[in-house]
Amino acid sequence: MNLSYRVAYVFFRNLVSYKRFVVPTFLVSLIEPLFYLITFGIGMGAYMGYFGGKPYLYFLVPGVVVSSVMLSSTFECLYGTFVKIVHEKLYDSLIATPVSAEDAVAGDIAWASFRGLVSGSLMIIVAVFMGIFPVSMLSLLLLLVLMIFVGILFASLAMIITSFAPSFDFFNYYTELIITPMLFFSGVFFPLDRFPPWMKTLSQFMPLTHAVKISRAVFSGSINSGLAINFLVIFVLEVIAFAIGLKTMKRRLIK
Amino acid sequence: MNAIVIARDLVKRYGTLTAVDGISFEIQKGECFGFLGPNGAGKTTTIKMIHCVSPVTSGTLIVNGLPAHIDNRAIKMLTGVIPQEITLDVDLTVRENLAVFANFFDISKRDAKKRIAELLKFVELEEKRDRKIDELSTGMKRRLLVARALLNHPKLIVADEPTTGLDPQAKHLIWQRLRQLKTEGATLILTTQYMEEAQQLCDRIVIMHRGKILKQGVPTQLVAEEIGREVVEIRIGQDEDEKIIGHLSAMSCGHERVGDTLYFYCRDGHDLMKKLVELNLPSYLSRPATLEDVFLKLTGRGLIE
Numbered sequence: 001m002n003l004s005y006r007v008a009y010v011f012f013r014n015l016v017s018y019k020r021f022v023v024p025t026f027l028v029s030l031i032e033p034l035f036y037l038i039t040f041g042i043g044m045g046a047y048m049g050y051f052g053g054k055p056y057l058y059f060l061v062p063g064v065v066v067s068s069v070m071l072s073s074t075f076e077c078l079y080g081t082f083v084k085i086v087h088e089k090l091y092d093s094l095i096a097t098p099v100s101a102e103d104a105v106a107g108d109i110a111w112a113s114f115r116g117l118v119s120g121s122l123m124i125i126v127a128v129f130m131g132i133f134p135v136s137m138l139s140l141l142l143l144l145v146l147m148i149f150v151g152i153l154f155a156s157l158a159m160i161i162t163s164f165a166p167s168f169d170f171f172n173y174y175t176e177l178i179i180t181p182m183l184f185f186s187g188v189f190f191p192l193d194r195f196p197p198w199m200k201t202l203s204q205f206m207p208l209t210h211a212v213k214i215s216r217a218v219f220s221g222s223i224n225s226g227l228a229i230n231f232l233v234i235f236v237l238e239v240i241a242f243a244i245g246l247k248t249m250k251r252r253l254i255k
Numbered sequence: 256m257n258a259i260v261i262a263r264d265l266v267k268r269y270g271t272l273t274a275v276d277g278i279s280f281e282i283q284k285g286e287c288f289g290f291l292g293p294n295g296a297g298k299t300t301t302i303k304m305i306h307c308v309s310p311v312t313s314g315t316l317i318v319n320g321l322p323a324h325i326d327n328r329a330i331k332m333l334t335g336v337i338p339q340e341i342t343l344d345v346d347l348t349v350r351e352n353l354a355v356f357a358n359f360f361d362i363s364k365r366d367a368k369k370r371i372a373e374l375l376k377f378v379e380l381e382e383k384r385d386r387k388i389d390e391l392s393t394g395m396k397r398r399l400l401v402a403r404a405l406l407n408h409p410k411l412i413v414a415d416e417p418t419t420g421l422d423p424q425a426k427h428l429i430w431q432r433l434r435q436l437k438t439e440g441a442t443l444i445l446t447t448q449y450m451e452e453a454q455q456l457c458d459r460i461v462i463m464h465r466g467k468i469l470k471q472g473v474p475t476q477l478v479a480e481e482i483g484r485e486v487v488e489i490r491i492g493q494d495e496d497e498k499i500i501g502h503l504s505a506m507s508c509g510h511e512r513v514g515d516t517l518y519f520y521c522r523d524g525h526d527l528m529k530k531l532v533e534l535n536l537p538s539y540l541s542r543p544a545t546l547e548d549v550f551l552k553l554t555g556r557g558l559i560e
Contacts, residue, residue: 002326006359013355016347051488093342095306097359098328254325255269255309 001246007071009099010107011114025115026122029072035124036064037130040189054220061127062219063188065120065143066150066211073151074179077158078171081108085162091253101250106168109159109242111152120147135221142218149231150211153238159245162212163252166245182208259284259411259442260305264314265379267300267466271320276313276466287433287443291450291546293554296463298446299339299415306334306413319410319488332360335409339416339446341396342405343388349375350384353403360407367406374402380433387498401432413444414437418452430455450546460546464554481552483508484546485524489517489531490538491511503530513555520544520552 018025037060045056084090093215094241095101121144124134134140159172186208192200203209210230260282267275275297282288290298303309304316307323311478316323318330344352356452357367375381384393391399397417404412414487414537418426426510433456437443448451454474459504461471470477480497489499503510508521521527524541531539 004328007356009358012358013344015357016351017344059464088345089340089342090344092308092340093336093338096306096331096338097333097356098331098361099359100326100328211462231375 001243002099002102003061003106004103006099006103007107007110010094010104011110014108014111026118029068029119030121030126031067032071032119033064033126036136037061037126039250040064041130057127057130059191059216060189061123061132062143062215063186065123065127065219067146067183067186067188067208068123069116069120069147070154070182070208070211071179072119073112073155074143074158074175076112076115077108077155078162078165079168080112081159081162082165082168082171084108085252087219092177095253101253102246104253105159105246105249106242109152109155109169109245112155112158115150116151116154117147119146120144120151131144134219139218139221142223143215146211146214147232149238153207153211153234153241156238156241156245160241160248163248182206185209187212198242207237258282258286259316259319260288261446262301262305262314263316265304265311265316266299266313267297267304267309268312273466275304278461278463278466278468280300280468280471282442282444284442285437285440286458287437287445287456289453289460290444290446290463290551291448291453291460292446292463293448293464296554297466298463302413302415302446303446306336306411307331309374309471312358329344332407333410335404335407335412337397337400337412337414337417339419341393341400343399344394345388348385348387349380351390352399353406354389356403357406360419362406368378370406371402373532374405378402381427392425397421397425397429398432401429405436409441409445411442411444416448417445418447418449421525426452448552458520462550462553469548469553477549478544478546479550482520483522485521485541486545486548487519487527487531487541487545488539489519489536490515491517491536499534500532501537503527506530510554513551518548520548 037057039146041057041060045060048056051059088141091104094104124143134143161171165171185203186206187203189209192203195203210233213230260279263279264277265275265279266273266277290301292298304311304323305318305452307325307327310325311323319333321327321330323330344355347355353371353374354367357370364368375384376545379400380395380398380402383395388396401417417433418429421429430452433443443456445456457474459472460474460477461468463469470481491499493512496517499517500510503519506521506527508519508527510520511518519527528541
């Protein structure tokens with residue numbers, strides 16, 4: 001593996017190009033959480049009563065925050081990276097400079113994770129306007145750190161998919177068969193307690209489940225040592241996915 | 256030792272396909288060295304190995320005293336690449352394209368600013384510096400690719416079919432700039448399918464076909480050795496061949512039949528032309544031999560003698 005500080009240059013390239021898309025992407029990143037928070041939070045929440053002594057929105061927000069990180073970092077490394085590699089052939093010229101293929105791919109993963117962080121933060125801002133706050137500044141800070149880890153994880157997983165995707169259409173399998181089910185089986189919208197045992201087991205295999213669990217505990221300030229396992233799952237999976245993503249993408253770039 | 260690139264028994268395989276099949280060559284500092292060949296000859300693959308974006312399957316390849324390898328950043332640092340495809344960053348403006356690339360070469364912001372201004376002038380794109388890439392013509396895009404390749408003051412410039420799809424004005428501007436770079440001391444490696452381009456720019460060329468080098472040498476000498484000085488083309492049906500060849504056998508010219516045309520390759524075509532006037536054939540012409548004739552002879556059909 002041939003990584004260097006040039007990862008930052010690739011990140012910077014994405015930042016420069018991004019400034020033209022800031023307004024539209026911010027709007028999308030804002031509308032999506034509003035949609036979830038209003039439909040589920042306010043609409044459905046009205047029937048849900050209180051969860052552990054607090055309104056449903058307190059249950060919903062921490063889950064929606066990490067799932068928005070998942071969605072935006074996933075999409076960035078699927079569509080964003082695919083366009084740069086296949087359509088624009090941008091990376092072909094990039095790897096002819098001292099920037100290595102690994103730098104380029106890691107730069108994109110870092111960028112996607114940053115996009116995730118932006119989406120998740122916007123979600124928190126929207127929640128704050130709705131009167132839902134994380135319990136303390138420390139809890140907010142920990143949430144931001146968590147978002148970075150979650151972003152790198154899902155960006156790396158998406159990078160693996162992109163490394164062998166023949167076309168855009170292929171991404172539908174991943175988003176429809178993996179990402180969307182994950183959104184509903186990871187305890188984002190409702191607790192997993194009443195799932196039959198096999199579904200509970202299944203949900204443990206979904207990385208988002210672990211992210212949601214940590215996020216919810218951090219948000220409400222009920223951090224306990226049991227969360228170490230959840231974090232370990234995310235971290236180990238992330239390291240593996242990152243290494244595989246770099247390797248398979250390099251294979252696509254260098255022939 | 257004055258060679259900047261040394262290749263020995265260089266091989267590149269993609270799965271079962273052998274793209275480059277054991278070629279050896281040396282490129283001297285300060286020369287323009289051209290790879291000619293039809294599509295799929297292995298030219299692009301060869302130069303991709305030279306500028307370290309494609310791994311070598313076997314053989315040795317030394318660039319500026321270092322072994323070429325995809326992770327050899329030192330070679331990439333001193334190389335400028337003008338790619339065959341237009342790989343500009345369409346999300347960025349002309350100036351941003353250069354600024355981002357300058358960054359990749361660790362060029363400081365202040366130096367980059369100065370260098371970018373110089374280069375935009377060099378390729379005559381100063382007026383377009385804040386334009387987006389979609390707003391440029393193909394010629395402008397190619398000129399920007401040239402500027403981008405020069406950001407790091409490369410010792411070695413690799414140009415892969417740099418004038419594909421350009422009108423004559425744009426093509427000549429790029430040729431002038433490439434010649435200028437050579438006079439400033441850079442080594443130029445060029446691939447092309449345009450024989451005129453090779454004749455205009457290259458000190459030495461190799462002609463590649465199916466992964467092998469068929470011939471190498473100085474363009475004018477290759478033409479003289481392989482073809483002669485003149486080519487006479489006779490547009491006539493194949494059934495007349497025997498008769499005409501019989502009439503012209505005394506002229507010691509090589510001949511070849513391609514499609515509707517019978518070609519004669521001569522040191523001196525005067526006598527042959529006189530004879531053709533006597534024969535009163537309907538359609539023929541005599542012209543100087545070019546690199547294209549060499550190319551077609553070597554990569555197309557063999558000379559029948």
